[in-house]
Amino acid sequence: MSSALPMLDYETCLDVVFDDDDAVIIEPVDAEDLARMNREMFSVGVAGIPSDYRNFLRETNGLIWDSITFYGTKRLRFEEEDFYVPDVLEASERAPTWIRGEGRLVIGRTDSAVFAHDIKAGYVVLDSTDGEVLEAYASFQDLFTAQVAAEVEAMEAVTMLKA
Amino acid sequence: MSSNDARENPGYRYEQWLNRTGRHKGVQAHTATAEERADYRTAKQGESPARSTDYALGGTDPLNRSAGIYPHDPELAAKLAQDIGPPFKTKYDQETVPGVYRKTPKSERGQVDRSWRATKRLLLPLLAEHYPEALEIMGVKKSGINQMLRGKTPSGFNTDHLHNRGGGGNNHPFNLVFMRIHEHDEKDQEVLGNSVGGLSPRRAEATHWPYTKYPIHISKERMARHDGASPSDAAYKERLEKLFEPTPERVKAWDRILENAERLGTEKNSLTVADPARVHNGQPLGDYLREDVARSVPQALLQQAAFDRATVIGERNEASNAGTKPPTTMTFRDFMHRREEIGR
Numbered sequence: 001m002s003s004a005l006p007m008l009d010y011e012t013c014l015d016v017v018f019d020d021d022d023a024v025i026i027e028p029v030d031a032e033d034l035a036r037m038n039r040e041m042f043s044v045g046v047a048g049i050p051s052d053y054r055n056f057l058r059e060t061n062g063l064i065w066d067s068i069t070f071y072g073t074k075r076l077r078f079e080e081e082d083f084y085v086p087d088v089l090e091a092s093e094r095a096p097t098w099i100r101g102e103g104r105l106v107i108g109r110t111d112s113a114v115f116a117h118d119i120k121a122g123y124v125v126l127d128s129t130d131g132e133v134l135e136a137y138a139s140f141q142d143l144f145t146a147q148v149a150a151e152v153e154a155m156e157a158v159t160m161l162k163a
Numbered sequence: 164m165s166s167n168d169a170r171e172n173p174g175y176r177y178e179q180w181l182n183r184t185g186r187h188k189g190v191q192a193h194t195a196t197a198e199e200r201a202d203y204r205t206a207k208q209g210e211s212p213a214r215s216t217d218y219a220l221g222g223t224d225p226l227n228r229s230a231g232i233y234p235h236d237p238e239l240a241a242k243l244a245q246d247i248g249p250p251f252k253t254k255y256d257q258e259t260v261p262g263v264y265r266k267t268p269k270s271e272r273g274q275v276d277r278s279w280r281a282t283k284r285l286l287l288p289l290l291a292e293h294y295p296e297a298l299e300i301m302g303v304k305k306s307g308i309n310q311m312l313r314g315k316t317p318s319g320f321n322t323d324h325l326h327n328r329g330g331g332g333n334n335h336p337f338n339l340v341f342m343r344i345h346e347h348d349e350k351d352q353e354v355l356g357n358s359v360g361g362l363s364p365r366r367a368e369a370t371h372w373p374y375t376k377y378p379i380h381i382s383k384e385r386m387a388r389h390d391g392a393s394p395s396d397a398a399y400k401e402r403l404e405k406l407f408e409p410t411p412e413r414v415k416a417w418d419r420i421l422e423n424a425e426r427l428g429t430e431k432n433s434l435t436v437a438d439p440a441r442v443h444n445g446q447p448l449g450d451y452l453r454e455d456v457a458r459s460v461p462q463a464l465l466q467q468a469a470f471d472r473a474t475v476i477g478e479r480n481e482a483s484n485a486g487t488k489p490p491t492t493m494t495f496r497d498f499m500h501r502r503e504e505i506g507r
Binding site: 014015018021022023024025026027028033036055058059060061062064066067072073074075076077078079080081082083086087089090093094096097098099111112127128129130131132133134150151153154155157158161 | 173176177179180183184187189190192193194195199200203264268269279280281283284285304307310314315318319322323324327328329343344345348351352356357359360361423426427
């Protein structure tokens with residue numbers, strides 16, 4: 001994706017997220033849980049978790065950072081706030097047909113967009129209402145980096161404005 | 164440990180984070196149970212969009228519609244209702260109004276999307292500072308309000324585009340509504356998505372458009388939880404009116420955010436005075452909008468402004484007669500006034 005975003009790489013973006021005390025970070029997934037989830041996904045005809053996304057889940061098994069959410073192999077329940085975040089299987093199964101397409105795996109969301117892995121197109125950002133593919137990335141690292149970098153850019157813009 | 168070491172030890176960052184913050188106390192991670200799977204599988208929606216109209220724009224639209232939300236054009240609303248049925252209230256208490264979702268191709272959304280994240284970071288602190296009671300009623304905790312003051316979105320919440328970006332809307336602060344995530348999903352996927360999901364670019368679909376009058380959406384359910392009793396319709400409305408009363412401090416804050424949004428390069432906020440030469444249903448209709456604003460502010464507001472423009476035009480004429488500069492900017496007070504009228 002061509003963009004004028006700051007030159008941040010994947011590792012730096014991970015650091016940005018992990019350094020933020022407001023981020024919701026989850027204990028990294030283990031091999032057993034990944035295998036369980038993949039078995040469950042295959043049993044209902046949902047594509048398994050791609051290897052680069054598995055690597056991300058080994059950092060944090062799901063993430064909420066600002067308005068960006070990525071799903072893991074566990075359901076996350078927030079008792080105080082009275083809501084839950086689905087696991088990657090539920091997010092994919094619940095997605096309407098115009099988001100799910102043919103075998104897309106829904107891996108996350110932001111305010112009005114959905115993040116998914118598409119066997120043909122790689123990682124995609126979809127309009128959450130009408131399902132149009134807005135952005136496409138070759139790898140999860142690229143998708144993640146673009147999303148975090150865009151937020152960092154916005155933060156900097158607002159900080160400069162206030163200064 | 165260097166970043167290379169971290170790359171080879173993926174659990175390293177988690178350990179560091181855990182040592183620094185302690186485990187997040189409010190969240191429990193668990194493997195989904197068979198019952199939980201069964202619950203959502205039986206409730207699943209959105210299998211096939213119920214397309215009722217699917218107009219091609221650019222000449223074949225029998226009503227000559229453009230994109231937008233039409234609560235105050237009775238003729239158009241009546242024609243739309245023939246296609247899509249009467250308005251209803253969503254599960255989370257959003258009114259619906261007739262509208263036309265014009266699928267905007269992504270090639271036309273570039274500027275709109277670039278400005279999105281920054282505009283939101285201006286809006287959230289304003290809401291936290293000026294509407295803390297409303298936020299508390301909708302379920303935002305103190306820690307969440309503190310996050311919002313720093314421009315961040317707390318877990319479980321989203322900022323919605325009243326007039327969706329994909330349907331022609333953009334990031335003007337007046338077009339944003341802070342909501343709970345599942346309420347946002349209901350609006351975008353279960354109501355709008357069920358008629359416009361998969362719509363091809365440059366086609367349009369008449370639809371029920373969920374509409375929230377205020378910059379924060381509070382469902383009756385949340386109000387009942389907070390107050391311990393379910394409010395009547397009248398009490399619910401009255402409470403909302405009070406919560407969002409446009410006090411002088413709030414008006415100032417909104418006008419400041421509009422200036423800042425403009426400085427950030429987001430859409431312009433000025434509404435120029437109507438050109439009385441353009442007529443619709445016997446009423447002069449605006450070209451009182453700048454082209455970019457026409458796509459940014461919910462069409463309902465613009466149409467209401469057109470119907471309500473007499474004052475503005477009168478002021479302009481008076482100003483013109485007096486040889487002074489006519490009013491050219493829609494302030495937050497104008498906006499709230501028009502939003503209130505739409506909600507009646």
